[in-house]
Amino acid sequence: MITLLLVDDHAIVREGYRALLAKQPGLRVVAEAADAVQAYQLFKECSPDVVVTDLSLPGSSGLDLIGRIKQRCVEAKILVFSMHQNPSFAVQASRAGALGYVTKSSAPEVLLRAIGEVHAGRHTLSADIGQALALEKLGGDRMALETLTVREFEILRLLVEARSIDDIAQTLNISPKTVCNCHYLIKRKLGVTSDIELTRLAIRLNVINLLELSGSGPSASE
Known part of the structure; x- marks a missing residue:
């Protein structure tokens, strides 16, 4: 059984x-x-x-x-x-x-x-x-996405949901400093210089879609 x-x-x-x-x-x-x-x-x-x-x-x-x-x-x-x-x-x-x-x-x-x-x-x-x-192996941007650690991938997902550093830290039970350090590493690994570019890349790679961005939060689908 x-x-x-x-x-x-x-x-x-x-x-x-x-x-x-x-x-x-x-x-x-x-x-x-x-x-x-x-x-x-x-x-x-x-x-x-x-x-x-x-x-x-x-x-x-x-x-x-x-x-x-x-x-x-x-x-x-x-x-x-x-x-x-x-x-x-x-x-x-x-x-x-x-x-x-x-x-x-x-x-x-x-x-x-x-x-x-x-x-x-x-x-x-x-x-x-x-x-x-x-x-996916054919896509350079997706290959870059795979260089992220599990923790960095989670932080990326929360960042593009427009969550604050403190909120992300609390959600993942880590320090705000750790979130900030990961934020910097994520942008460097993905080759972007701003959060706007980061969000555009995340949407293009389907890490999060526009529907989720416009209706983030537990009440959006209820």
Whole structure:
């Protein structure tokens, strides 16, 4: 029996794939969480075989959650199940410690197969991400994006959401000085000199889209 922790901030989404998983012999959902803090606590309490998590979570992101879980338990097996089809997110998730990455546009059987692969300790990607990763190697800007560490990628995502230095520091539990230092390194690695150029590059590389920028915040989609 493979025990699962589901992490997604949308209750309807969790209910949908909980119902799917409940029909599968050999799979059992033992806990659900709506944010990274709750998920980390439940991971400590339940010790699930596989964590299935989104990346877009309120407060600390799924990337931060993956890092915290792996820091606590290096053997933890984590599968990302996300709407993000940008291959850079898959790269960063892998660097943080996830074994698999499946997009929410994938067929149900892809998710089920990925859970089995991750539980077996094997790396797995949905086909759309695998193809995008292969094509991405041709793009210089995307290659530059891949030079960012997981922490720098997280800070970039928050910077282009127009979050303040203090807010980013609080969200990621680091000092404002660390955020400022990373901000400088991000711009240097990506070859930009201003925050406007940084935001334009982030939009072009689909790190964040215009819709998200115009409606950032938890109430935008509710």
